[in-house]
Amino acid sequence: KNKPPLLPIPSIRQSAALLGDVTGTSDEDKVARRVKSFTTYNGEKIPSLGLAPLLAAGIAVETDRVENPKGQLLRFQENLERYVPYSASDILQSYYAIQKGDAPLLEVEQFAESFIFFGFFAPGLFDITATPISTAYPGVGVHVTQLDNYLQNSFIKEIPFILLALALLLSSFASILPIGIHEKLASNARYAKLSGILTSLSFIFLIASYSLVYFFLFYKGVYVPLASFFVSLFLGFAISVIISYTQEGKQRRYIKNAFKQYLSPIVIEQLIANPDKLKLGGERRNLSIFFSDVQGFTSISEKLNPSDLTSLLNDYLSEMTDIILASGGTIDKYEGDAIIAFWNAPLDLENHAQAALEAAVKCQSKLDAMRPELEKRAGQVFLMRIGINTGDAVVGNMGSHSRFDYSMLGDSVNLAARLEGFNKQFDSYTMCSEATKNAAQRHGCRLRFRELGKAAVVGKSQAVRVFEPMTEVAYENKKQSIDIFEKALKAFYDGDFLAAKELFTSIAATDPPAKKYLEKIIFYENNPLSEEEKKNWEGIWVATTK
Structure with a gap:
């Protein structure tokens, strides 16, 4: 505020109607973009050269339009030529011509009602500054632009x-x-x-x-x-x-960390690449559910010391788990020797029923190869029962805030568990529901199936048709026996126990399910059905235990 303004030489200053400050304002990059409208010196407000002509002409300046401590931002035009520059020489010659009564180079009327700035224009005269539109802009042009912006109300607003x-x-x-x-x-x-x-x-x-x-x-x-x-x-x-x-x-x-215990590394990488496919909250999905259990494992555990038992169990579970994970399955949990798994969560697997069945068949095949060694270590027969069902279930992370498992629950899960146990009724080792069989066949499953019967499991009001899946080779090897079994099963459903008994007897020595049916028929011979039971007969096997 106390910096003195740049004023004209005394001879000009003393004859001026009003003084205007020509001090320039540059930004940090030395470019003139703005100009202050007034400078205060010794308590006196001195207008800039751009606004001084207005005040000299008696025109009031609207201070609210020009008050800015940093200075008004100017809107520069293309170049200074648009303001019609005149040569000082032409003006002086015209002045002397008028004094002599001669015709002037410039007419006085050309300057009527105009504001005229006098300043150096040539670069060699050193009144040059940098502006947003030129690096060599005449200094007087900054003040001309300020007046023009005021008259046109075209200052740039911040x-x-x-x-x-x-x-x-x-x-x-x-x-x-x-x-x-x-x-x-x-x-x-x-x-x-x-x-x-x-x-x-x-x-x-x-x-x-x-x-x-x-x-x-x-x-x-x-x-x-x-x-x-x-x-x-x-x-x-x-x-x-x-x-x-x-x-x-x-x-x-x-x-x-959440899924390494129950998913294969490949599936985990897919989840990492596509995390939007993962819903950690509970959700209802159509799953294919797998339950397996080792036959007579309690007696095995009683024979072995803890170290040998743990080693045996880990070797068995590792091989079965590798097959399940490789097929796209998810390990729900281990319960002792039991494996609980499911397909179609957390990642979508369109042919999940087929994948579950094929994994079950591969598990049984792998166990066949491992059986001699496992039986040697266990000291008894080592067999596995598997139950598979397909249906809707709720799946997600379940547990407390500090500990949880990615698990499932629902009637479909319970049925899969019941089917695993229902193998005992038929002396079979792999059993699936009709829902699983149909879903797998819709996706081109090449496994073969034979119907084992109609099972009424604990907790289900209606009977479920159950099937034994097997490879094409196994089916062809047992085809003659399976054909007889199917005829016998139809006779059993129809209540024709005599025909069913004859057919089942012919294959009972080599087919455990046929032997179980034969035992069931003999039971009914010794305990005849009532007339009401005969009337409502559908050939359903009723489970009395889980």
Whole structure:
């Protein structure tokens, strides 16, 4: 405020109607973008050279339009030529011509009702400054531009600080958009390869949008610091990238820790690549459910010491688990020698029934190969029973806040468990429900099935048709026996015990389920059905225990 203004030489100053300050104002980059309207010196307000002509002409200056401590932002035109420059030589010659009564080079009327600035125009005269439109702009042009901006009311207005802060905040949030697009596309196998390109395009789109908005506002006379927006954009983008990678790392670790006990590494990697497919809350899904149990394991555990028992069990469970996981299954839990697993969660598996059945058959085949060694270590026969059912169940992380398991529950789960135990009724070792068989065959399952019977398990009001799955080779090897079994089963369903007995007897020596049916028929011979029971007969096997 106490810096003295730059004033004319005394001879001019003393003859002037009003003095104007010609002190320039430059930004940090030495570019003149603004000019102060008034300078205060020794308590006196001195107008800038751009506004002094107005005051000298008796025109009041609207101070609310020009008051700005930092100076008014000027809207520079293309160049100073548009203000019609005149040579001082032409003016002086015209003046002397008029004095002599000669025709002047310039008519006086050309200057009527005009504001005239006198200043150096040639670069060699050193009154040159840098402006947004030129690095060699005549200094007097800054004051001419100020007056023109005032008369045209075209000063560039600065955006208020609060609006600028909000805009920068929105800019930072908008910079998260490319990362969001990247994560969304990367989680979709169909667009994963394009995620990088589309993310870059979205970022370029943001930059282009900011630039267009900037130039539009500038055209309308509003100045927005574009550099600040770009800084906020890049900072927001950088921070969102860091957060994204940090969160992705946490998510990867969480998924691995949560599922490493019951999913194969391949499935875990698929979940990490597509985390949106994972719903950690409970959800209802159509599952194929697997229950297995080692026959007579209690007696095995009583014979072996803890170390040998643990070693035996771990070897058996490891081989069975590898087969289940390789088929896309999820291990629910181990209960001693029992394995509980399911398919179609957490990842979708369209042919889950087929996968479950094929895994069961492979498990039995693997156990056949392991049996000599396992029986040697166990000291007795080592057989496994499997029950499989397909149906809706609730699946998700269940437990307390500190400890939980990815598990399932529902009637379909209970039925699978009952079918595993129902193998005892038929002396079979792999049993599935009709729902599982039908679902597998819809997806081209090449396993063969024979119907074992109609089972009324504990907890179910209606009987369920159950089947024994087997490979094509096993089916062909037993085809003659299976054909007889099917005829005998039909006779049993029809209540024709004599025909059924004859057929079952013919294969009972080599077919355990036929032997069980024969025993059932003999039981009914010794304990005849009542007339009411004969009338309602459907050939259903009723389980009395779980």
